[in-house]
Amino acid sequence: MNEAGYLEELASKLFKIKKQIPLPMFKDKRVYVFAADHGVVQNGVSAYPKNVTYQMVLNYFKGGAGINVFARHMGLKFFVVDSGVDYDFEDNPSLIKMKVGYGTKDFSMGPAMTREEAITCIEYGMKVAKKAISQGADLLVIGDKGIGNTTTATAIFASFGFDVNKITDIGTPIPPSSVIKKRNIVKKALKINRPNPNDPIDVLSKVGGYCIGQMAGFILEAFKNKVPVVIDGFPTTAGFYLAYKINKKVLDYAFFGHLSKVKGHKVILDSLGVRPILDLDMRLGEGTGAALSVYLIEAAIKYFNFKNEKVRS
Numbered sequence: 102m103n104e105a106g107y108l109e110e111l112a113s114k115l116f117k118i119k120k121q122i123p124l125p126m127f128k129d130k131r132v133y134v135f136a137a138d139h140g141v142v143q144n145g146v147s148a149y150p151k152n153v154t155y156q157m158v159l160n161y162f163k164g165g166a167g168i169n170v171f172a173r174h175m176g177l178k179f180f181v182v183d184s185g186v187d188y189d190f191e192d193n194p195s196l197i198k199m200k201v202g203y204g205t206k207d208f209s210m211g212p213a214m215t216r217e218e219a220i221t222c223i224e225y226g227m228k229v230a231k232k233a234i235s236q237g238a239d240l241l242v243i244g245d246k247g248i249g250n251t252t253t254a255t256a257i258f259a260s261f262g263f264d265v266n267k268i269t270d271i272g273t274p275i276p277p278s279s280v281i282k283k284r285n286i287v288k289k290a291l292k293i294n295r296p297n298p299n300d301p302i303d304v305l306s307k308v309g310g311y312c313i314g315q316m317a318g319f320i321l322e323a324f325k326n327k328v329p330v331v332i333d334g335f336p337t338t339a340g341f342y343l344a345y346k347i348n349k350k351v352l353d354y355a356f357f358g359h360l361s362k363v364k365g366h367k368v369i370l371d372s373l374g375v376r377p378i379l380d381l382d383m384r385l386g387e388g389t390g391a392a393l394s395v396y397l398i399e400a401a402i403k404y405f406n407f408k409n410e411k412v413r414s
């Protein structure tokens with residue numbers, strides 16, 4: 102048996118969550134993109150300046166970004182969470198205002214945020230998930246938006262013991278000299294801040310981001326409510342990793358939508374023993390790879406139900 106290969110694993114993972122035959126199809130699929138600014142950007146670790154973050158959020162409102170295309174293609178409701186962008190947005194139907202601050206501090210000089218802010222991030226992320234689920238959401242895809250967030254993600258993983266040399270790569274296209282700078286900035290951040298790998302909140306406050314902290318809270322709340330979450334690329338996996346360090350059981354509720362082209366992503370996914378659904382050389386972030394993978398998760402459910410129907414008849 103197992104002729105449908107990995108699709109059967111996907112279905113059996115869902116079956117462990119839902120414990121229902123037939124498995125229900127998703128009725129309210131959503132993508133939440135967590136956006137924030139990162140003080141570390143002032144060191145020239147991204148191909149873009151900081152103000153591109155808020156411009157991209159404004160672009161979401163017009164439906165003009167990659168994730169808007171894929172959300173429409175996949176029938177996902179789209180939301181952007183302002184976790185901490187250095188800009189005051191006017192109200193918009195897809196905007197969720199959860200600002201913890203106007204961007205983190207540069208963690209190569211000291212802590213990114215206070216411990217209180219880190220806890221607030223987790224709480225706000227939980228609030229976003231709670232509301233989504235109370236409105237009927239039954240599949241939650243997460244994405245990232247924020248210039249510099251791949252440096253923040255690298256610093257988080259490095260804090261938990263991953264080798265900086267093995268996980269540092271370009272996010273947006275920077276020259277090799279800037280990749281070296283990125284690596285050195287992360288090393289300096291660890292030296293200055295000494296994040297405690299046994300205390301995920303300490304890691305978040307020392308070298309984290311408002312967006313990544315909120316993703317962690319979001320994932321923890323989704324788990325509590327038995328709602329599966331689809332993780333995207335490198336920055337969203339950092340959010341997942343923080344949640345995982347708080348509660349290892351979140352692994353049973355998470356699907357890894359794709360393998361990012363950022364080389365560290367494979368290192369992290371291998372360490373978790375998980376297999377990404379797609380591998381398309383994407384390094385776009387925003388939830389794009391995860392959004393596309395939903396197609397296969399749904400196909401896996403249909404196939405599972407078809408097989409079980411055959412067995413019964």
Ligand SMILES: Cc1cc2ncn([C@H]3O[C@H](COP(=O)(O)O)[C@@H](O)[C@H]3O)c2cc1C
Pocket residue numbers: 146147148149153157245246247248249250251252271272273274384385386387
């Ligand atoms: C136009 C544009 C579209 C994007 N779509 C995703 N990202 C991605 O790249 C950024 C992280 O890479 P780094 O750490 O190198 O800054 C994030 O905003 C992420 O969403 C984009 C970035 C830009 C500029």
Ligand SMILES: O=C(O)c1cccnc1
Pocket residue numbers: 251271272273333334335336337361362363366383384385386387
């Ligand atoms: O892996 C990702 O999701 C990613 C890669 C590059 C830039 N932003 C996100």
